[in-house]
Amino acid sequence: xxxxxxxxxxxxxxxxxxxxxxxxxxxxxxxxxxxxxxxxxxxxxxxxxxxxxxxxxxxxxxxxxxxxxxxxxxxxxxxxxxxxxxxxxxxxxxxxxxxxxxxxxxxxxxxxxxxxxxxxxxxxxxxxxxxxxxxxxxxxxxxxxxxxxxxxxxxxxxxxxxxxxxxxxxxxxxxxxxxxxxxxxxxxxxxxxxxxxxxxxxxxxxxxxxxxxxxxxxxxxxxxxxxxxxxxxxxxxxxxxxxxxxxxxxxxxxxxxxxxxxxxxxxxxxxxxxxxxxxxxxxxxxxxxxxxxxxxxxxxxxxxxxxxxxxxxxxxxxxxxxxxxxxxxxxxxxxxxxxxxxxxxxxxxxxxxxxxxxxxxxxxxxxxxxxxxxxxxxxxxxxxxxxxxxxxxxxxxxxxxxxxxxxxxxxxxxxxxxxxxxxxxxxxxxxxxxxxxxxxxxxxxxxxx
Amino acid sequence: xxxxxxxxxxxxxxxxxxxxxxxxxxxxxxxxxxxxxxxxxxxxxxxxxxxxxxxxxxxxxxxxxxxxxxxxxxxxxxxxxxxxxxxxxxxxxxxxxxxxxxxxxxxxxxxxxxxxxxxxxxxxxxxxxxxxxxxxxxxxxxxxxxxxxxxxxxxxxxxxxxxxxxxxxxxxxxxxxxxxxxxxxxxxxxxxxxxxxxxxxxxxxxxxxxxxxxxxxxxxxxxxxxxxxxxxxxxxxxxxxxxxxxxxxxxxxxxxxxxxxxxxxxxxxxxxxxxxxxxxxxxxxxxxxxxxxxxxxxxxxxxxxxxxxxxxxxxxxxxxxxxxxxxxxxxxxxxxxxxxxxxxxxxxxxxxxxxxxxxxxxxxxxxxxxxxxxxxxxxxxxxxxxxxxxxxxxxxxxxxxxxxxxxxxxxxxxxxxxxxxxxxxxxxxxxxxxxxxxxxxxxxxxxxxxxxxxxxxxxxxxxxxxxxxxxxxxxxxxxxxxxxxxxxxxxxxxxxxx
Numbered sequence: 040x041x042x043x044x045x046x047x048x049x050x051x052x053x054x055x056x057x058x059x060x061x062x063x064x065x066x067x068x069x070x071x072x073x074x075x076x077x078x079x080x081x082x083x084x085x086x087x088x089x090x091x092x093x094x095x096x097x098x099x100x101x102x103x104x105x106x107x108x109x110x111x112x113x114x115x116x117x118x119x120x121x122x123x124x125x126x127x128x129x130x131x132x133x134x135x136x137x138x139x140x141x142x143x144x145x146x147x148x149x150x151x152x153x154x155x156x157x158x159x160x161x162x163x164x165x166x167x168x169x170x171x172x173x174x175x176x177x178x179x180x181x182x183x184x185x186x187x188x189x190x191x192x193x194x195x196x197x198x199x200x201x202x203x204x205x206x207x208x209x210x211x212x213x214x215x216x217x218x219x220x221x222x223x224x225x226x227x228x229x230x231x232x233x234x235x236x237x238x239x240x241x242x243x244x245x246x247x248x249x250x251x252x253x254x255x256x257x258x259x260x261x262x263x264x265x266x267x268x269x270x271x272x273x274x275x276x277x278x279x280x281x282x283x284x285x286x287x288x289x290x291x292x293x294x295x296x297x298x299x300x301x302x303x304x305x306x307x308x309x310x311x312x313x314x315x316x317x318x319x320x321x322x323x324x325x326x327x328x329x330x331x332x333x334x335x336x337x338x339x340x341x342x343x344x345x346x347x348x349x350x351x352x353x354x355x356x357x358x359x360x361x362x363x364x365x366x367x368x369x370x371x372x373x374x375x376x377x378x379x380x381x382x383x384x385x386x387x388x389x390x391x392x393x394x395x396x397x398x399x400x401x402x403x404x405x406x407x408x409x410x411x412x413x414x415x416x417x418x419x420x421x422x423x424x425x426x427x428x429x430x431x432x433x434x435x436x437x438x439x440x441x442x443x444x445x446x447x448x449x450x451x452x453x454x455x456x457x458x459x460x461x462x463x464x465x466x467x468x469x470x471x472x473x474x475x476x477x478x479x480x481x482x483x484x485x486x487x488x
Numbered sequence: 489x490x491x492x493x494x495x496x497x498x499x500x501x502x503x504x505x506x507x508x509x510x511x512x513x514x515x516x517x518x519x520x521x522x523x524x525x526x527x528x529x530x531x532x533x534x535x536x537x538x539x540x541x542x543x544x545x546x547x548x549x550x551x552x553x554x555x556x557x558x559x560x561x562x563x564x565x566x567x568x569x570x571x572x573x574x575x576x577x578x579x580x581x582x583x584x585x586x587x588x589x590x591x592x593x594x595x596x597x598x599x600x601x602x603x604x605x606x607x608x609x610x611x612x613x614x615x616x617x618x619x620x621x622x623x624x625x626x627x628x629x630x631x632x633x634x635x636x637x638x639x640x641x642x643x644x645x646x647x648x649x650x651x652x653x654x655x656x657x658x659x660x661x662x663x664x665x666x667x668x669x670x671x672x673x674x675x676x677x678x679x680x681x682x683x684x685x686x687x688x689x690x691x692x693x694x695x696x697x698x699x700x701x702x703x704x705x706x707x708x709x710x711x712x713x714x715x716x717x718x719x720x721x722x723x724x725x726x727x728x729x730x731x732x733x734x735x736x737x738x739x740x741x742x743x744x745x746x747x748x749x750x751x752x753x754x755x756x757x758x759x760x761x762x763x764x765x766x767x768x769x770x771x772x773x774x775x776x777x778x779x780x781x782x783x784x785x786x787x788x789x790x791x792x793x794x795x796x797x798x799x800x801x802x803x804x805x806x807x808x809x810x811x812x813x814x815x816x817x818x819x820x821x822x823x824x825x826x827x828x829x830x831x832x833x834x835x836x837x838x839x840x841x842x843x844x845x846x847x848x849x850x851x852x853x854x855x856x857x858x859x860x861x862x863x864x865x866x867x868x869x870x871x872x873x874x875x876x877x878x879x880x881x882x883x884x885x886x887x888x889x890x891x892x893x894x895x896x897x898x899x900x901x902x903x904x905x906x907x908x909x910x911x912x913x914x915x916x917x918x919x920x921x922x923x924x925x926x927x928x929x930x931x932x933x934x935x936x937x938x939x940x941x942x943x944x945x946x947x948x949x950x951x952x953x954x955x956x957x958x959x960x961x962x963x964x965x966x967x968x969x970x971x972x973x974x975x976x977x978x979x980x981x982x983x984x985x986x
Contacts, residue, residue, distance in 0.1 A: 075535035075817060081824045104898055107690035140678050141690060189946045195678030220942050221676050226814040236632035249812055249834035323830045371937050375666045382660035389656050413712040421907040424890055429900050441883035447712045448879035459880050467891055475536050477895045
């Protein structure tokens with residue numbers, strides 16, 4: 040779709056898409072249940088490029104639905120996309136963990152599994168200047184005083200923390216004694232590792248590989264079962280620590296798709312992973328090819344779900360961190376709430392004492408009522424917008440919002456305002472949905488748009 | 489250094505052909521156009537426009553990236569100035585004095601100082617990137633959680649100049665923002681706080697929603713309330729003057745200072761591009777001979793922060809190119825784009841693919857110049873937005889605000905929160921409670937808390953860590969100085985005067 044945008048600007052040079060033997064739907068939507076920049080978003084955007092480049096679909100788009108490690112996207116996918124055969128969502132090990140951690144009411148059992156696509160191994164590293172030279176050193180230090188070892192990694196309850204917990208368990212230390220420092224995002228944790236701010240770093244191989252090659256970090260162990268070719272990093276297993284984990288990613292379809300649609304999605308994903316473009320991408324991003332489709336994938340996912348639930352329960356993270364009722368309020372939230380109350384009272388006292396300076400409102404009372412009406416109109420417009428947005432669709436709701444708001448400022452030209460209201464709503468819809476691929480509810484006009 | 493110059497020249501040679509310049513122009517135009525839309529921040533803008541580059545050869549694609557990146561960073565200031573509705577967090581500060589300038593008929597001057605300031609800052613910061621990237625990156629690595637916590641405290645002190653007329657009300661606004669920042673998953677433990685069992689609240693309240701709600705929706709309600717009362721304010725609008733000589737004289741120092749503040753703070757990932765803009769605003773106000781003009785349309789209050797946010801955009805590229813560390817969401821998207829071409833930014837990139845790196849850096853200079861060429865002639869045209877009838881203008885603002893809020897997470901709840909925040913924003917305007925401290929509280933509160941707890945966890949509960957580490961201690965002293973010195977030197981002027 041964005042292609043159309045650039046075509047309008049420079050009618051030139053673009054590659055002609057070969058429409059021969061296109062097995063997929065005309066337009067395939069990919070949902071990344073995360074913000075731009077994360078692993079799922081990255082995978083979705085690579086898929087988009089491969090699908091279009093290999094001519095498997097005519098166009099493809101990526102939509103981001105971020106929130107709570109993918110569980111918001113999952114809930115939305117199950118409810119809003121039910122029965123749609125032209126959409127796939129990215130999923131994987133992290134989502135299994137998040138469903139447990141955030142006690143998501145919607146689980147991955149409700150979607151239609153399509154295929155596992157790829158996997159990434161985890162590496163444990165120390166800064167190049169660290170006195171820890173090997174995994175054996177780390178085990179010694181860790182056993183002697185577990186809390187003195189700070190582990191830097193990604194968000195709480197994710198693969199990095201699971202690995203740290205598995206390690207503790209394997210060397211006979213209670214996983215709850217792991218001093219895990221959660222950073223938001225790979226970049227932040229990586230800079231803490233490179234800067235020697237933490238004792239040990241846990242991260243995906245793809246992020247760490249350039250730093251291992253450059254010698255700025257020292258790898259201690261990789262979470263694969265066997266050594267990877269071309270990478271001189273020993274596994275946990277060969278150093279006598281029984282830890283093995285792979286962060287896999289998959290695609291799923293909504294619940295309630297027909298058998299024919301499911302088969303079509305299966306075919307397009309299979310054609311994608313067989314394409315040379317995908318194989319190139321695997322090498323480029325250092326992903327392991329883990330294509331597994333159909334019932335085999337469904338069985339694998341079920342087994343992983345059981346494993347993750349077990350691990351998280353033992354770790355005392357995630358499900359162990361339980362609901363908010365169980366967690367006592369920390370000192371910081373108390374400080375903030377207290378500050379809010381004190382400053383509110385203090386301000387209120389100041390205002391009472393000042394008794395509202397009369398100079399500030401020199402206007403007569405008649406105008407006051409008139410303006411109150413204007414504010415009420417804007418409030419009404421907002422309320423109608425919230426009520427109608429998903430029921431009647433964006434265009435209807437926004438036109439109403441615009442028109443009523445305009446009434447609050449100038450009630451003399453209702454027809455002109457109505458024309459503008461409709462024009463601007465339609466223009467917004469076209470720009471956001473047709474050009475930018477950001478979906479807005481079509482509502483009652485769905486058939487026409 | 490001569491080696492760097494030679495490589496840079498080669499980069500320019502690769503970039504300076506007519507088709508490449510056309511791609512740069514297309515990138516800048518698209519980046520600005522999409523960046524202007526509220527709720528679509530730079531990260532999403534770049535992500536949305538990436539597919540456009542899929543079918544291009546790497547050099548053209550990189551040139552377009554440069555344009556899109558700077559264009560997206562630039563887009564937000566226009567709506568801040570014209571309609572008091574920042575398109576992204578980096579231009580909140582611009583709204584304060586920029587919009588006051590626009591209401592006094594000086595929209596063109598405000599837009600011009602923003603455009604020229606962005607160009608000056610972008611170019612100088614790109615020079616910094618060209619020559620000092622590896623050095624700066626190694627300094628950035630010496631910042632751990634303790635240093636970042638102390639840095640957030642320094643940023644908190646800037647709130648002092650934004651508190652407005654009453655200390656109590658300013659603090660109330662700040663604590664309101666801090667309180668909103670408590671909502672959502674606690675990053676360090678994965679536990680939910682104050683989310684009341686609503687899954688959409690698990691990720692907290694988006695800063696964009698707070699910004700669009702307080703400013704755009706709040707402003708609409710406020711204008712509806714006052715409509716017909718202050719038409720007098722709008723008299724001078726027929727005048728579309730560019731910057732006067734006096735404007736130039738008052739702008740050039742803030743541009744340079746903004747660059748000096750923005751670039752290093754961009755290299756250090758700390759709360760995104762909003763921190764450099766507030767720090768710049770505080771510095772300009774403290775140094776100004778006419779601090780009373782701040783908040784009433786002081787051009788320095790636009791020139792400094794606008795330069796700072798563009799310089800920080802270039803600063804973000806330092807850790808990205810030299811270490812492969814994406815320190816912002818936008819940088820993470822750019823990282824994906826690099827990998828699309830088989831490039832792994834990081835310690836080895838400069839030696840493995842110098843041709844592409846230098847072409848990219850050259851294209852940043854070009855994109856910056858293009859941005860100026862594009863936006864200077866547009867400034868007087870944009871300024872005419874101020875002549876659109878209020879009814880149509882505020883109707884459009886509300887529609888765009890709701891699109892922006894909805895498209896963030898595709899959640900109706902976000903739209904409802906937007907309007908609620910808008911009503912609060914109107915109430916705050918009525919009671920003369922400043923808005924900006926609330927936004928800073930929401931951004932800085934969670935950062936300060938997380939970094940503090942990380943630092944203490946790493947030191948195994950030893951609170952002395954903040955004073956034991958030299959950089960952290962120096963920052964703490966700086967934070968204390970910002971508070972104490974003005975009180976000491978003369979009677980409080982910056983904090984309590986209007």
